[in-house]
Amino acid sequence: MFASLHIPDFTMAAALRAAPGARGHACAVLAAGGASASQEKLPLLAVNLQARDAGIRSGWPLNRALIRCPDLRVVARDPVAESALRGELIALGESLGPDLEVTAPDTVTIDLSTRRGPLGDGLAALELEGAAIWHARARTPDLSHLAAKHEATQGRIVEPCDLVSLPVEILHSLACGKGPMEILNLWGIRRLGEFMAFPRQALAERLGPEAGHWHDVLHGKSCRLLRLHRPPESFVQEFDCDDSITSLEPLVFALKRMLHTLAGRMASRHLAAGVLHFRLDLESGDAVERSVRLPEPQSQVEGMLSPLQMWLESLRLDAPVSRMRLDAGTTFAASSQREWFGRQMPQPERFAETLAKLDALLGNGRVGIPAHGPSFAADSCVMLPVMGARGAGPVGTSRPECPVPLHRFRPPRKIAVAHEMRDGTPWPMALLNGSHPGEIIDRRGPFPMSGDWWRTEDSWERLEWDIQLAGRHLLRLVWLRQDDWQLDGIYR
Numbered sequence: 001m002f003a004s005l006h007i008p009d010f011t012m013a014a015a016l017r018a019a020p021g022a023r024g025h026a027c028a029v030l031a032a033g034g035a036s037a038s039q040e041k042l043p044l045l046a047v048n049l050q051a052r053d054a055g056i057r058s059g060w061p062l063n064r065a066l067i068r069c070p071d072l073r074v075v076a077r078d079p080v081a082e083s084a085l086r087g088e089l090i091a092l093g094e095s096l097g098p099d100l101e102v103t104a105p106d107t108v109t110i111d112l113s114t115r116r117g118p119l120g121d122g123l124a125a126l127e128l129e130g131a132a133i134w135h136a137r138a139r140t141p142d143l144s145h146l147a148a149k150h151e152a153t154q155g156r157i158v159e160p161c162d163l164v165s166l167p168v169e170i171l172h173s174l175a176c177g178k179g180p181m182e183i184l185n186l187w188g189i190r191r192l193g194e195f196m197a198f199p200r201q202a203l204a205e206r207l208g209p210e211a212g213h214w215h216d217v218l219h220g221k222s223c224r225l226l227r228l229h230r231p232p233e234s235f236v237q238e239f240d241c242d243d244s245i246t247s248l249e250p251l252v253f254a255l256k257r258m259l260h261t262l263a264g265r266m267a268s269r270h271l272a273a274g275v276l277h278f279r280l281d282l283e284s285g286d287a288v289e290r291s292v293r294l295p296e297p298q299s300q301v302e303g304m305l306s307p308l309q310m311w312l313e314s315l316r317l318d319a320p321v322s323r324m325r326l327d328a329g330t331t332f333a334a335s336s337q338r339e340w341f342g343r344q345m346p347q348p349e350r351f352a353e354t355l356a357k358l359d360a361l362l363g364n365g366r367v368g369i370p371a372h373g374p375s376f377a378a379d380s381c382v383m384l385p386v387m388g389a390r391g392a393g394p395v396g397t398s399r400p401e402c403p404v405p406l407h408r409f410r411p412p413r414k415i416a417v418a419h420e421m422r423d424g425t426p427w428p429m430a431l432l433n434g435s436h437p438g439e440i441i442d443r444r445g446p447f448p449m450s451g452d453w454w455r456t457e458d459s460w461e462r463l464e465w466d467i468q469l470a471g472r473h474l475l476r477l478v479w480l481r482q483d484d485w486q487l488d489g490i491y492r
Helices: 010-018 049-053 062-068 079-094 141-148 168-173 179-187 192-196 200-207 209-218 248-268 301-313 348-362
Strands: 002-006 027-030 044-047 100-104 107-111 134-138 237-245 271-282 287-298 321-332 369-372 381-384 406-415 417-422 425-431 438-451 460-469 474-480 484-491
Touching: 002 079, 002 141, 010 027, 010 044, 010 079, 027 049, 027 062, 044 062, 079 100, 079 107, 100 141, 107 141, 134 141, 141 168, 141 209, 168 179, 168 192, 179 200, 179 209, 192 209, 200 209, 237 248, 248 271, 248 301, 248 321, 271 301, 287 301, 301 348, 425 460, 425 474
Parallel strands: none
Antiparallel strands: 002 107, 002 134, 027 044, 100 107, 237 321, 271 287, 271 321, 369 381, 406 484, 417 425, 425 438, 438 460, 460 474, 474 484
């Protein structure tokens, strides 16, 4: 047996907690809109019972709702209050059983098979300040979820036959998209009983496997495992300095103590640190923060201490340190086979130490992997982090189009070029000065390139040629605006 707890009008109940003076009046919460969106045309995200009694429904634009009910009060949405209310709902669910799933932002489902004693009237006795609780029980988690979301079936032990009178819109809680629901509306299906009367195979053939899964759920033929809710464990440590720290040695000593505690807690859970968050609170009220992503998950103090110590050595603080705070983003430790008789494996902690030294020397954000930027402009590049781009994938190297590599001149060399105009385009004939003067005997181009034309001060335009001189040198020649010529590089 499974039980579901549902808070109707969840967004409105949380918002009224922050605005208790609006209780008893018709209230609505607006959906979020863009900066240029008119407030009068924004749809209503949620309404309370008094607003529904006045004939207002969620999804209406605000101006239409005000015409129906001029006394309607608009209450601001409060994400903090929603999070607190969800936490209280989870706590109520955990009082009924340890195996709990957060099925929706306003609903939790509990597996009652692990309860040792009878439930009795425990569901009816559940209360939350300023919010109603609907509950229902069924033999599958999805059936209990659907039953708890409708007033006609809440508070009951539900069988599939009890759902036939419910509106078909309740399937939105199971839907992944709008496709099947739109088709059901076109067919004129208004009740779950009408949907349940269809043959399952015919539904799956016409509406896809998702509709077939709904059919199984409504007939009690699908009983899935709960996605158990496990609150994330925090590894935050704070150290209040009795005497303000003004030198490096006591700062590193306190950091080592915190890292030893962190390493012990992670080792007991078979975890390792993937990223470290360290913050120093100063007596002046300012704070200095740093996040260090480790190249390999670390559970040893030495591997975590080195990059943080390098950063501390580069700091020049304006006030003494009054508080330290350390947190870690954990992951599973990576296992590797070490060779006894071969070459020693790479040591990623040494690589992190080198990166920390470079970062301290050059400044934060100036160490990384250069990659092609989103522009065809010369030397356009972006700096990617050396570590931490696991989700973005590795930085690849593209195969050069020409087998002869181009040796770039940095900066490009300004030269004088003899040229003639052909159809409004300058055509180079010879290089008059520079490191490789001579007649041009062969050329490929021009290759026109431009960008940022919508920005007057940043727009650029250039023509490129690959040229061959009489001395057999292959060079890249570029014409810029105002008859400026330059050599970008030489092919070698």
